[in-house]
Amino acid sequence: AQSVTQLDSHVSVSEGTPVLLRCNYSSSYSPSLFWYVQHPNKGLQLLLKYTSAATLVKGINGFEAEFKKSETSFHLTKPSAHMSDAAEYFCVVTPYSSASKIIFGSGTRLSIRP
Amino acid sequence: EAGVAQSPRYKIIEKRQSVAFWCNPISGHATLYWYQQILGQGPKLLIQFQNNGVVDDSQLPKDRFSAERLKGVDSTLKIQPAKLEDSAVYLCASSLGHTGGITEAFFGQGTRLTVV
Numbered sequence: 369a370q371s372v373t374q375l376d377s378h379v380s381v382s383e384g385t386p387v388l389l390r391c392n393y394s395s396s397y398s399p400s401l402f403w404y405v406q407h408p409n410k411g412l413q414l415l416l417k418y419t420s421a422a423t424l425v426k427g428i429n430g431f432e433a434e435f436k437k438s439e440t441s442f443h444l445t446k447p448s449a450h451m452s453d454a455a456e457y458f459c460v461v462t463p464y465s466s467a468s469k470i471i472f473g474s475g476t477r478l479s480i481r482p
Numbered sequence: 483e484a485g486v487a488q489s490p491r492y493k494i495i496e497k498r499q500s501v502a503f504w505c506n507p508i509s510g511h512a513t514l515y516w517y518q519q520i521l522g523q524g525p526k527l528l529i530q531f532q533n534n535g536v537v538d539d540s541q542l543p544k545d546r547f548s549a550e551r552l553k554g555v556d557s558t559l560k561i562q563p564a565k566l567e568d569s570a571v572y573l574c575a576s577s578l579g580h581t582g583g584i585t586e587a588f589f590g591q592g593t594r595l596t597v598v
Contacts, residue, residue, distance in 0.1 A: 402586055411486075412525075412573065412589040458524055469538070470515065470575075470587055472524040 370395045370463040374473035382481045387431075387446040389476045391459035394440065401442040402460040403433055406475075412458065418442060429453070454480045484508065486590035488574050494596045500562035503593045505574030507555070513537075513579030514551055515587065516559050519571045528572075531557065532579060564597045571595070 375390040393399060403415040416427025423435045429452075433444045442459060459473040487506040495501050507514050512533050517525035528547065530538040533554035542549070546565070551557040561568055571594050575587040 404589075411591040412575075414586050414588075417586055469530070470527070472526075474524045 370399065370461055370469075370471055372459050372461045372471055372473040374457075374459050374476050376476050377474065378477045378479065380479040380481060381449050383451055384448050387444070387449045387453065387478065389444040389457050389459075389478065391442045391444065391473060392440055393442060393459075393461045395461060395463050397463060398437075400462040401433075401435060402462070403427065403431070403442075403444050404458045404460060406456045406458065408455070415444070415457075449478075449480050451480050451482070454478055486574055486576055486588050488572075488590035488593055490593055491591060492594050492596075494598060495564055497566055497597050498563040500560065501564055501595065502558050502560045503572050503574075503595075505557045505559070505590060507557070507574070507576030508588055511576035511578055511588075512554070513577045513587075514557050515573075515575040515577075516549055516557070517573040517575065519573055519592070521570070525573055528559070561595075564595075566597050569595055569597045 371394045373392045381387055398420055401418045404412045405415050406412050415431050416425045416433055418425045418435045426432045431446045433442055435442050457476045461471045489504050493501055514531045516528045518528050519525045528542045529549045531551040534551045547561055549559045571592040573589055573592045575589045577587040578585040
């Protein structure tokens with residue numbers, strides 16, 4: 369069975385410091401992986417996606433993620449946090465065996481301290 | 483391109499009443515999803531359509547929830563009768579849905595339902 373685990377329910381960092389949001393997946397085949405962001409009272413917006421091309425994926429707003437098959441991880445990082453990054457972040461997996469099935473992690477709430 | 487449209491944005495109803503949500507996906511998107519997102523949790527898939535056929539409705543409470551996708555385009559989700567625990571944001575999403583070709587899903591703004 370395919371699943372995705374976000375290891376931290378809440379992460380708090382100071383503005384200007386690095387951000388790391390952790391995600392591990394379980395999939396029988398090579399999956400596609402996504403990170404979505406949800407700001408308060410807003411819809412879900414795609415940050416970046418991995419679809420078996422380059423393992424280091426760059427997204428919007430300075431975020432990037434690295435696919436590590438040996439660790440079954442797809443952690444999201446940003447070198448320097450900004451106040452506007454405060455939001456809920458979801459790691460999502462789409463198993464190769466079912467191209468349209470979308471499986472969400474439980475989410476990580478990112479808080480930014482001034 | 484226009485995004486996924488949902489209406490209404492907000493709805494407050496009393497328990498045991500009925501309610502309907504509407505979704506217009508991105509033009510040409512074959513796959514349509516309805517998710518329920520309870521405060522503080524990740525979205526939970528309620529139902530997935532491929533064109534106008536149901537692909538997955540295993541987590542849809544069928545005694546009170548129903549959904550349809552007319553002509554493979556617009557979709558409505560209905561709750562009848564509503565319970566207090568149905569209070570949540572209902573998200574609609576669509577994707578191209580090509581088998582073997584992974585495409586991301588695009589989400590609407592959601593409908594926030596409050597049952598009192």
